[in-house]
Amino acid sequence: MYFHNLDPVLIKLGFLEIRYYGLVYLFGFLLTLFVLKKYRKELDIENEKAYDLLFYLFIGLISGARIFHFIFSEPYVLINDPLEFFRIWNGGMSFFGSLVGIILTGYIFCKRNNVDFFKLGDILVFPATIALILGRIANLINAELVGTITDVSWCVIFPTYSQCRHPYQIYAAFSHFILLLVLFGIKKIKEHRKLKDGIVFISFIIFYSLFRIITDFFREDPRLFGFTIWQYISLVSLVIGIYLYRKLKN
Numbered sequence: 001m002y003f004h005n006l007d008p009v010l011i012k013l014g015f016l017e018i019r020y021y022g023l024v025y026l027f028g029f030l031l032t033l034f035v036l037k038k039y040r041k042e043l044d045i046e047n048e049k050a051y052d053l054l055f056y057l058f059i060g061l062i063s064g065a066r067i068f069h070f071i072f073s074e075p076y077v078l079i080n081d082p083l084e085f086f087r088i089w090n091g092g093m094s095f096f097g098s099l100v101g102i103i104l105t106g107y108i109f110c111k112r113n114n115v116d117f118f119k120l121g122d123i124l125v126f127p128a129t130i131a132l133i134l135g136r137i138a139n140l141i142n143a144e145l146v147g148t149i150t151d152v153s154w155c156v157i158f159p160t161y162s163q164c165r166h167p168y169q170i171y172a173a174f175s176h177f178i179l180l181l182v183l184f185g186i187k188k189i190k191e192h193r194k195l196k197d198g199i200v201f202i203s204f205i206i207f208y209s210l211f212r213i214i215t216d217f218f219r220e221d222p223r224l225f226g227f228t229i230w231q232y233i234s235l236v237s238l239v240i241g242i243y244l245y246r247k248l249k250n
Helices: 020-038 047-072 075-080 082-086 095-113 117-141 168-193 199-218 229-249
Strands: 009-013 016-019
Touching (some): 016 020, 020 117, 047 082, 075 082, 117 168, 117 199, 199 229
Antiparallel strands (some): 009 016
């Protein structure tokens, strides 16, 4: 049994707070920019276009994550106070929303700038997965997305939550680490067998969805017929991923 006593604020200067969660987003975008610049010749984009693409992705990530969060988690909050949509510091970011937002804005950028969307996707899943790992660790520090009640020896007592709980954030971070290893393996196979662009990106969708279905059994969330809303969405995402994989193979 462990007691959660981590401070989510790294540095506080007057009214200014630097939080670990915010640093993860900053690191994620900086890592994405680094990767874009590294592969810009392969993607055939100019240096300044990399910054444009990063802006597109930022808009897609934030807007998509917030929209999905309020639709599927807190619809009445947005109805009662629409301005809450812009209060990102209060939390409430959905991964599937950010994924949809990034896909849409990334696709728009690719169409406008004649960039191969699937080639871009194969490259960006790696910084995205690393950011996901760090994001779940930040969730642990924030004492959010807690697990279900349990009596296992490694359970954690979180502030404002009753009883000892699974450290779901650690389970999720570990699953993302496994996902990262899987993607590196598929990337190697792609290069060796000269597979089509998009195989790594589609594999990301398939395996993330599969791992999410498994790990969310340990997450404290409202359930319908034994499953959370995010598990149902993961199942839809898994089916879409398998469909895209079959289309790519044909």
